[in-house]
Amino acid sequence: MTTADALSTDTASTSTRSIALRRRPREASRDDDTRRVNWWATALIAVCAITVIVPLYLAVVVALKSPDQVAAGTGFELPWPIRWDNFAEAWERSKFPQALANTAFVTVGAVVFTLFTSTMVSYSLARNMHRKAFKGVYFYLLAALFVPFPIIMLPLVKQTALLGLDNQVGLIILYTAYGLALNVFIYTAFIRSIPIELEEAARVDGASTWRIFRQIIFPLLSPMNATVGILTCVWAWNDFIMPLVVLTDPGARTLPLAQYVFQGQYNTDYSVAFSSYLMAMAPLLIVYVFSQRWVISGVVRGSIK
Amino acid sequence: MTTITRAIRTSGGAPGTERARRIRLGGSRTPAAYLWMLWPAVALFAFFHTLPVIVGVFYSFTDYAGYGPWEFIGVGNYVNLFRDERVLQTYGFSFLFAIVATILTNVISLAIALGLNAKIKARNFWRGTYFVPYVLPTLVIGYVFQFFFSKSLPKLLSGIPVFADNILTSPDWAWTAIVALGVWQACAFAIIIYLSGLQTIPGELYEAASLDGAGAWQQFRSITLPLISAFFTINVVLSVKGFLQVFDQIMALTKGGPGTSTQSVTMLIFNGGISGGEFAYQTANAVIFFIVITVVSLVQLKFLQSREADM
Numbered sequence: 315m316t317t318a319d320a321l322s323t324d325t326a327s328t329s330t331r332s333i334a335l336r337r338r339p340r341e342a343s344r345d346d347d348t349r350r351v352n353w354w355a356t357a358l359i360a361v362c363a364i365t366v367i368v369p370l371y372l373a374v375v376v377a378l379k380s381p382d383q384v385a386a387g388t389g390f391e392l393p394w395p396i397r398w399d400n401f402a403e404a405w406e407r408s409k410f411p412q413a414l415a416n417t418a419f420v421t422v423g424a425v426v427f428t429l430f431t432s433t434m435v436s437y438s439l440a441r442n443m444h445r446k447a448f449k450g451v452y453f454y455l456l457a458a459l460f461v462p463f464p465i466i467m468l469p470l471v472k473q474t475a476l477l478g479l480d481n482q483v484g485l486i487i488l489y490t491a492y493g494l495a496l497n498v499f500i501y502t503a504f505i506r507s508i509p510i511e512l513e514e515a516a517r518v519d520g521a522s523t524w525r526i527f528r529q530i531i532f533p534l535l536s537p538m539n540a541t542v543g544i545l546t547c548v549w550a551w552n553d554f555i556m557p558l559v560v561l562t563d564p565g566a567r568t569l570p571l572a573q574y575v576f577q578g579q580y581n582t583d584y585s586v587a588f589s590s591y592l593m594a595m596a597p598l599l600i601v602y603v604f605s606q607r608w609v610i611s612g613v614v615r616g617s618i619k
Numbered sequence: 620m621t622t623i624t625r626a627i628r629t630s631g632g633a634p635g636t637e638r639a640r641r642i643r644l645g646g647s648r649t650p651a652a653y654l655w656m657l658w659p660a661v662a663l664f665a666f667f668h669t670l671p672v673i674v675g676v677f678y679s680f681t682d683y684a685g686y687g688p689w690e691f692i693g694v695g696n697y698v699n700l701f702r703d704e705r706v707l708q709t710y711g712f713s714f715l716f717a718i719v720a721t722i723l724t725n726v727i728s729l730a731i732a733l734g735l736n737a738k739i740k741a742r743n744f745w746r747g748t749y750f751v752p753y754v755l756p757t758l759v760i761g762y763v764f765q766f767f768f769s770k771s772l773p774k775l776l777s778g779i780p781v782f783a784d785n786i787l788t789s790p791d792w793a794w795t796a797i798v799a800l801g802v803w804q805a806c807a808f809a810i811i812i813y814l815s816g817l818q819t820i821p822g823e824l825y826e827a828a829s830l831d832g833a834g835a836w837q838q839f840r841s842i843t844l845p846l847i848s849a850f851f852t853i854n855v856v857l858s859v860k861g862f863l864q865v866f867d868q869i870m871a872l873t874k875g876g877p878g879t880s881t882q883s884v885t886m887l888i889f890n891g892g893i894s895g896g897e898f899a900y901q902t903a904n905a906v907i908f909f910i911v912i913t914v915v916s917l918v919q920l921k922f923l924q925s926r927e928a929d930m
Contacts, residue, residue: 355737388774434656465905468892469671491667523652552756602754606747
């Protein structure tokens, strides 16, 4: 019962918030739209949205049941009595705090280094595109977009093990390096639209290239930084295959990898496993609920070129 | 690596012609700062991305098992790949999966994007809801789907044999469950792309068309489809590339089973190369896979973009 209540109040608050947000200038032109509200489309969209909600609902209710309740029903029944102990047990058994700390460390590291390196590389490339060597580097990075992970995977395992990078630091380096190709593609187009006069004026006043980058270019890149930050964050947080092949120490496990190991060990104990899954999904989901408009516009900006 | 050394050389000694060209282009001498911004990150990229590719190609011509001694065997691995029933099966599965999942993802996403683009109540709330799967880890939500297919569906649809016996254990139908998970999650991104495409179409076009007596279907065919063809290209190319490399979804649902009926190429490379003692053989497989993906992507881009121009 409580979960259903929580869900419905959550829904109500989000929808009022989004209605309030619709009054913003960007949506103003849409509100001029004189079409009548299309109730058939609204109903259809609402019905189809159920398919998105069903798996999440299932995750929540199963996580709150006792093993007997899970075995007795289809899984969709509301849990009664609610068994909060599942979370305590999952917290212990899946070593949740450690996995959360690892994932947070890797994600924050990846985002910070990605923003730092990708902006510098892109700025350098965008302002020197007329030079053959820079253009060459640009196309070299672009070509790398076609390289699928499986071809890198096997040699990478050897390489990271050899260098002692089969840990969280290694993952940060890999996310930073592998994101570079796509990020440069996103940033350079944007940087080339920044008028060069801005920089020339600063240069005449004696500013160095570094200073121009730090004080003029980087602040102007904020919308793109948001985009790249979001894409990198979602990728590093949820990625499974890279931690699976790179990490060797059980203490270094990230959240998805911890769920994989946990599922292998306790695959019949669904209620505890689902509590663990729910905790693994929750952090990003909560962040998303509170910043959905920002996240969506960021992702769109990165994809429409 | 050569590009980097070349970049450094170009900037170091500036011959007369080089300088003349720079002046003509309105640029001054390349400040060293630009090079320092560029090379460390590019070197890192070359070391962790390009080097493994080269090492992989190198080992694909050997009989390296992942440990112990090895020697060159020429193109032996490549010849064997084309005769290996197991490898051919994974390519068959990956392509079947990618094609079906791409079609479903794009049809469903376009339909939902059209709905979201209509004047509906609480549009931003629905848009936010449909995007939720994007922020979930595939593997973890996959475990929820696994429970749904193996525990819930057999009880809910006990009248239908395929579902009653747990679809994940059916060699013929398990792949459809993987498609369901893949499409469910991929739609989140595709819907948002289509929606932003639809929002670029001016409403006046539809008004003019309906004044001329064009029906809803004709408006869709003659206005909507041509004007979002660029977004269609993005979605299809990204879908195919992503789905061909399917891995997480299978790990969550079937682990390649029953038997090897749902094993994808990525999964075979992972299993065979890391624990199966086929390091060299599977790197050769990965090289072929790389070529296949590149060719498929380029062909699609060429074909879809030529259609964009036609319309």
